[in-house]
Amino acid sequence: MNRQEKEQYLREYSILKAQGKPFFPYAVAKDSAMACVVMLVIILMSLILGAELGPKADPTTTTYSPRPEWYFFFLFELLKVVKEPALTPLATIGVPTICMILLFLLPFYDRSAERRPERRPVATTAGILTIGAMAYLTYLGASAGAPTQIDLETPSRIQAQGAQMVAQYESGKQVVAQSGCLACHKLGKNGNEGPGPELTDIADRLPRQAIQRTLINPTAPMPSFAALQRNSPEKFAAMVAFLGELKEEEGDESEDDAPVNAQRRP
Amino acid sequence: MPKLKLPAPPLPPGVPKPKPKRPGTPKQTPLDVAADAGASAVDWIDERTSLSGGLRWMLFRKVPKGTNWFYTLGSATMFAFLSQAVTGVFLAMYYRPDAAGGAYESMRYVNDEVFLGEFVHGMHKWGSSVMVILIFLHMARTFFFGAYKYPRELNWVIGVALLILTMAMSFTGYLLPFDQRSYWATIVGVNINGTGPLVGPYLSDFLRGGPEFGATSLSRFYAIHMMLIPGAIAALMGAHLYLVAKLGTTAPPWIRAEKSDAVREEKA
Numbered sequence: 001m002n003r004q005e006k007e008q009y010l011r012e013y014s015i016l017k018a019q020g021k022p023f024f025p026y027a028v029a030k031d032s033a034m035a036c037v038v039m040l041v042i043i044l045m046s047l048i049l050g051a052e053l054g055p056k057a058d059p060t061t062t063t064y065s066p067r068p069e070w071y072f073f074f075l076f077e078l079l080k081v082v083k084e085p086a087l088t089p090l091a092t093i094g095v096p097t098i099c100m101i102l103l104f105l106l107p108f109y110d111r112s113a114e115r116r117p118e119r120r121p122v123a124t125t126a127g128i129l130t131i132g133a134m135a136y137l138t139y140l141g142a143s144a145g146a147p148t149q150i151d152l153e154t155p156s157r158i159q160a161q162g163a164q165m166v167a168q169y170e171s172g173k174q175v176v177a178q179s180g181c182l183a184c185h186k187l188g189k190n191g192n193e194g195p196g197p198e199l200t201d202i203a204d205r206l207p208r209q210a211i212q213r214t215l216i217n218p219t220a221p222m223p224s225f226a227a228l229q230r231n232s233p234e235k236f237a238a239m240v241a242f243l244g245e246l247k248e249e250e251g252d253e254s255e256d257d258a259p260v261n262a263q264r265r266p
Numbered sequence: 267m268p269k270l271k272l273p274a275p276p277l278p279p280g281v282p283k284p285k286p287k288r289p290g291t292p293k294q295t296p297l298d299v300a301a302d303a304g305a306s307a308v309d310w311i312d313e314r315t316s317l318s319g320g321l322r323w324m325l326f327r328k329v330p331k332g333t334n335w336f337y338t339l340g341s342a343t344m345f346a347f348l349s350q351a352v353t354g355v356f357l358a359m360y361y362r363p364d365a366a367g368g369a370y371e372s373m374r375y376v377n378d379e380v381f382l383g384e385f386v387h388g389m390h391k392w393g394s395s396v397m398v399i400l401i402f403l404h405m406a407r408t409f410f411f412g413a414y415k416y417p418r419e420l421n422w423v424i425g426v427a428l429l430i431l432t433m434a435m436s437f438t439g440y441l442l443p444f445d446q447r448s449y450w451a452t453i454v455g456v457n458i459n460g461t462g463p464l465v466g467p468y469l470s471d472f473l474r475g476g477p478e479f480g481a482t483s484l485s486r487f488y489a490i491h492m493m494l495i496p497g498a499i500a501a502l503m504g505a506h507l508y509l510v511a512k513l514g515t516t517a518p519p520w521i522r523a524e525k526s527d528a529v530r531e532e533k534a
Contacts, residue, residue, distance in 0.1 A: 001416050007292055011414065015523035016330040017514055022276060024325035027333065034338035035345040042349060042396050055369045057449030059479075069436055071398045079458070104426050106409075107419035115412030115519035120444065127409050149401030180450050206359035220324050221457035 005113040059227040067183060073141025074134045079195035085219065088195060094223065152188045158245060172242025175235050184222065187246075196222060201248040208244035215240065275326060324511055327517070332521035336411075339404040340510070344503060346397035350435075353390040354492065361442070363488035365481045369444040394436050401432055413516040421509040424502050432497050438491040441484065453479055 001009075021027075040143035068076055075096060110123060117124045158169050176182075182191030186198045202211065215225040215236070229236040277283065312318045329337075338432055360376045360383070362368035375381040405425065414422035441452040456479070460470035475482035 006416055012523045013330065013507045013514065014516070015519060016332070017328045019523070020328045020330040020333070022326050022328050024275065027329045027337070028325075028467045030335065031341040034335070034342045038342050038396060038400070039349065042346070042389050045392035045396070046385055049388065049392060051377065051384050051388035051391045053370070053373055053443055054445035054447045056367070057444045059449075067447065068455065069394070069440055071395065071436070072433075074282050089461045089463055089466070092458045093466060100426070100430065106424055107414045107416075107422050113415070115415060115516075117410045117519070120412065124410065127406070131406065156496070173345070183454070184280050219471055220461045221454050222455045223457060
């Protein structure tokens with residue numbers, strides 16, 4: 001915006017302002033009406049949706065699902081787009097920081113005098129795309145489902161090992177479901193695709209010892225389960241045992257798949 | 267008689283000016299006495315503060331023609347913040363930032379025992395969603411109307427800071443009820459901060475108050491949530507409002523002055 005454009009804007013604005021109405025009572029009336037609507041919406045939401053308090057925070061375990069407030073879903077989903085571990089910091093901090101800087105500096109790089117949205121195609125398109133992307137990511141985050149249950153059948157090879165093994169497998173499944181792993185990991189049909197790796201066949205890629213080490217000393221942003229191991233070792237052991245058995249099934253799948261699996265793991 | 271300097275609204279052109287009161291001593295009804303007492307009270311305050319000038323400047327500035335309901339989103343956001351402040355104060359009367367169980371128990375007490383406790387808790391909880399929605403709508407209006415351009419660049423920058431502070435407010439408030447959901451979501455959030463380059467680990471350590479999530483973490487989040495950020499929001503909101511009053515709200519971009527100017531010249 002050069003000096004002439006600035007002066008022209010100020011001149012035109014002073015005319016528009018002279019032709020306008022006083023702030024009080026005209027704008028104040030509108031603002032007050034809007035304030036009443038806002039108050040009403042807040043009161044209705046409070047009455048209808050309530051303020052439920054989940055179970056008490058417990059670093060060891062019980063039922064919990066670490067999901068952020070819904071308006072952080074779009075940031076949370078952004079993490080899942082980036083799979084490469086080396087690029088995780090870029091997704092977690094880099095992209096939001098860059099967006100914030102772009103937002104802060106907007107008036108300093110968009111210096112044209114034009115204000116009408118239809119005559120600023122780049123800005124308007126960018127704005128609509130940003131809103132669309134945020135809405136889509138929020139929808140993805142909201143529709144991910146409750147990450148507190150795992151619909152996995154106990155595989156036949158576990159059942160073949162007797163009742164004690166089945167019991168340990170089941171309790172481990174429960175600990176995993178309740179530990180909120182599914183907020184960041186996909187497990188079968190449940191859970192979110194990222195930022196963590198898929199757990200469905202984690203034992204094919206990681207031996208049990210490595211899984212245990214990862215649980216105790218994870219890479220950020222995954223929380224550490226060292227406290228769980230300290231406070232209730234049997235739950236931790238069940239968790240490790242369950243994760244250590246998450247292999248791709250041979251027996252349960254159809255006959256056609258079996259040879260392929262056999263080839264993959266000779 | 268006090269010489270009252272109450273702000274008086276400007277009169278539209280067609281309306282005649284009110285006649286001055288006739289001199290002499292008219293009958294004093296009780297109503298007049300009460301009005302006089304009120305006027306002298308206002309006069310007493312104004313003599314000491316000179317507030318009326320500022321009020322006049324704030325209230326009777328002109329709003330450009332063409333402003334519509336989109337222009338109420340900013341004040342609505344401020345109203346939502348005020349609602350959060352009031353309900354937050356009431357919650358703070360009962361809340362104990364004690365990670366060992368006091369925090370959760372105090373919120374349980376608010377929900378189950380306190381008169382209208384769950385209602386106020388709900389208003390605070392859902393009010394945050396309303397405030398975030400309103401602040402994003404307000405920003406969208408500013409963006410699409412090009413209202414961030416000269417001379418309002420600084421106001422845009424302050425507004426973005428207010429947006430970030432609002433999100434930070436939500437993040438720090440999420441932990442306070444200290445139920446499972448808030449506890450684990452906050453741990454993941456803090457760990458995400460920790461992956462940042464250079465300052466990330468220090469920021470996480472600062473938020474946790476140490477290398478691990480412990481007893482100090484909750485009181486730290488509480489102090490940030492109820493003192494640090496609200497103070498910053500209130501101060502920046504004051505600056506934001508001052509600039510709005512000083513620079514004026516924009517007219518919608520498609521409203522033009524030339525046409526009506528030409529009409530006026532034709533009339534003349």
